[in-house]
Amino acid sequence: MQVKTVGVLGLGDFGQTVALELSKYGCEVIAIDNNAKNVQEVSDSVTYAAIGDFTDIDLLKDIGIEHCDIVIIGTGTNLESSVLAIVHCKKLGVKQILAKAKSLTYEEVLYEVGVSSIISPERDSGIRLASKILRNKLDELLRLDENTALIEFTIPAEWIGKSLVELDLRNKYHLNIIGMREEKGGPLLTLSPNALLMDEIILVAIADDNTFEKYDYLGYFA
Template sequence: MKKKEYGVFGLGKFGMAVALRLAEAGNSVVAVDSDPDRIDEIANSVTCAMVADIADPDVLENLGISNLDCVVVGVSTDMQASIMATIIAKEKGVPFIVSKAENEMHKHILEKVGADKIVFPEAEMGGRVARNLMGGDFVDLVELSSEFSMVEMPVPEGWIGKGLRELDVRGTYGLNIIGVKHGEVLEVNMNPENPLEKEMTLVIVGKNVNLAKVGVEI
């Protein structure tokens, strides 16, 4: 699969995390921020890191923004810079633009100027934490779509001492166990005959309705 080329403009906590994760996956990442310290922090981890004003059309033009597959506008507290960077990316024909919003008014403006996806990272993380707290005794949950999720959860009491073959989780619940964690070590090719232990954590993927059958409420 061809790796994509991304631009991440604004390296706060959100932008920094996005840029590093994209780079770790082997993608080309152009990171831009007005703070030299942030650029120094990320320079060795991305394809290109540049100190610049993201609201300056000439700067983005020189970066070859029109050649990028996606731009993530990670700055939100400077609303003018956020809006201008989104407008410029749109005008230059970037296929997909993700912009971070500070509030509903900001979100509305970004929609008007062409952002394809708008995110409220803090609010979304808060919602995720709340769902985790309310969803039962599991470690972490990631919604892959409106219907599917991936969850890390302790071994259910009734599964302890039984192997994956005996449990037949796919046939019984319509779920896939993609890994078993021992502390921080993830094993993805576990012997299906080996019994599950109480201290283990299961990594499970499946439909939300099926995850509910093992106690995960989403």
């Protein structure tokens, strides 16, 4: 399996955290922002960092966004920029695009233009994860901001022998799977949506904190 390549467009606090942490997890990360200081903050850690306007499709071509398995649009306040970035990424053949959105209206627009999934940290404040859930059900949890987390968890027994397509985790549980590990601390690997999940693999996902409360994480995965 290949190491996953992730593009991060927009390097505010959220985008920087995503870029730096995914790099630590073994991803190849291409990061871009029009603020030189923000780019400098991640340049020593990511695979490639560029200063520029991520709504410029020629720039996206130059930095190799078409080679990304996933692109994460880290700005949620400028709807026009997010829309243009999504449209350009789709034109370049990116299959999975995640975008941050500040409101339900933004979400509706971004889904209309073809975003794969939304990260909505401003909606449904979720700083209520019980320590029992963290200890017993998640291998790792890293907060990306107040309401969004990067998580690792060993798959439940009910998922063994099923594919991500069959499980439909994104729609059912708002879990955006970005890769897998074969063992704790191992490299982050690409996981085909049609591959059958095997026992003891570790899934890595981005999710809203309230995902776990909304879908009774403790009960479902027990």
